[in-house]
Amino acid sequence: MGSPLSVASAIVSLLLLSCLGISPTEAYDPIDPIGNITVKWDILSWTSDGYVAMVSMYNFQQYRHIQAPGWQLGWTWAKKEVIWSMSGGQTMEQGDCSKFHGSIPHCCKRDPTVVDLLPGTPFNLQTANCCRGGVLSSWVQDPLNAVSAFQITVGLAGTTNKTVRSPKKFTLKAPGPGYTCGNPKLVRPTRFVMPDKRRATQAMMTWNVTCTYSQFLAQKMPTCCVSLSSFYNDTVVNCPRCTCGCRNNATDSGSCIQADSPHLASVVSHPGKSANAPLLQCTSHMCPVRVHWHVKLNYKEFWRVKITITNFNYRMNFTQWNLVVQHPNFDNLTQIFSFNYKPLTPYAGLNDTAMLWGVKYYNDLLMEAGPSGNVQSELLFWKDKSSFTFDKGWAFPRRIYFNGDDCVMPPPDAYPWLPNSSRRSVISTLYSVAMILASGSLLWAHR
Numbered sequence: 001m002g003s004p005l006s007v008a009s010a011i012v013s014l015l016l017l018s019c020l021g022i023s024p025t026e027a028y029d030p031i032d033p034i035g036n037i038t039v040k041w042d043i044l045s046w047t048s049d050g051y052v053a054m055v056s057m058y059n060f061q062q063y064r065h066i067q068a069p070g071w072q073l074g075w076t077w078a079k080k081e082v083i084w085s086m087s088g089g090q091t092m093e094q095g096d097c098s099k100f101h102g103s104i105p106h107c108c109k110r111d112p113t114v115v116d117l118l119p120g121t122p123f124n125l126q127t128a129n130c131c132r133g134g135v136l137s138s139w140v141q142d143p144l145n146a147v148s149a150f151q152i153t154v155g156l157a158g159t160t161n162k163t164v165r166s167p168k169k170f171t172l173k174a175p176g177p178g179y180t181c182g183n184p185k186l187v188r189p190t191r192f193v194m195p196d197k198r199r200a201t202q203a204m205m206t207w208n209v210t211c212t213y214s215q216f217l218a219q220k221m222p223t224c225c226v227s228l229s230s231f232y233n234d235t236v237v238n239c240p241r242c243t244c245g246c247r248n249n250a251t252d253s254g255s256c257i258q259a260d261s262p263h264l265a266s267v268v269s270h271p272g273k274s275a276n277a278p279l280l281q282c283t284s285h286m287c288p289v290r291v292h293w294h295v296k297l298n299y300k301e302f303w304r305v306k307i308t309i310t311n312f313n314y315r316m317n318f319t320q321w322n323l324v325v326q327h328p329n330f331d332n333l334t335q336i337f338s339f340n341y342k343p344l345t346p347y348a349g350l351n352d353t354a355m356l357w358g359v360k361y362y363n364d365l366l367m368e369a370g371p372s373g374n375v376q377s378e379l380l381f382w383k384d385k386s387s388f389t390f391d392k393g394w395a396f397p398r399r400i401y402f403n404g405d406d407c408v409m410p411p412p413d414a415y416p417w418l419p420n421s422s423r424r425s426v427i428s429t430l431y432s433v434a435m436i437l438a439s440g441s442l443l444w445a446h447r
Contacts, residue, residue: 035061037211042190042203050157056149062140063324063355064404070134072173074113078165081157083107088130089114089150127151140342141357172211178218181211215405221245224407225287226400230295233416239285243408256282268314281312281369288313289402295395304380311366311373318366322357324401330354332382339377390418
């Protein structure tokens, strides 16, 4: 069971989506409203019993990517098609090909699942945009690597535009659940421009499949949380207790181990059968990732924030991690240190959302839990006198996403409060009352 806060937050989100007429599986993202992964199925040529197709995946999501162990794309054939051969990818299972003699197909399953090939694959098995182990970058971070593709030769299929049938029931795993794919749509055939740009060819047919992401489908519990602190208050607001699970319910949220446990090294280096299961550092929140926002300094015309991302999973690191933060002062961001930055502006005239990610070969890898399992940066903001204030938690973020998943924020009434005149006047009044009572006691004693 999660904390009451995380459960209540999920219920509120579901009710809001319901009021808007949106199912949670439809995956509407207000920060990236048109973000999706588009699968393009281009028939390049016909064969004696089928066709040759190029299947491409375009990640049009601004900040959500697919990291190792990579994507898995599946579908169901409309007829009794088989895959004779592939390049740039392979099916996870061959299936029953016992009725074939001589040439054996690459896959005979009615519902094949394809994975990417690994880096270092021989050149004769490669195709363009393949062989990255299924890693698919986000469109903002690395658009050149936001495309993945493989070539497929299909048999026992139609051999003309009128007899061929599109596959159906597409599924996309990354590598777990979260994506929902629509039905294939026949679109205008893709044009391919030659490298010398003097000739263009055209696909025989093209189908498009759109897949969208829903955090509700991806995991039952949150995967990250936010903690807060400030220079003007000694209080450190930690992540809410049991945000991502509770330690006494380890079967649901994964086992945990104390950071100072003498068995830590042996458990991490010899995982046994649980090598793929998360091993978290024991915390009150039990989240794999925590984002800490610290209001660090106040200048005459500027103010400074320090962001620290900490990984509590001993069995997983995060390549090409990213952070999306909503705060009204991002319109006045002056300087950022050791992170990349890009404003996300899905709505004209509103610049309150920033995407942050690591510098390549410097801090773009968030290591597993331990002394090196964190990355940090500082942000310098200019003070807009018409809106700037430290009062009522204004200096803290409205929302934070890590790798595309919404992080649980502390409740607003727990934010570090700003010492102000009203609180000081209350304290002063209480002090005066106490002094009067003390004086009265002394006078009574002298009588």
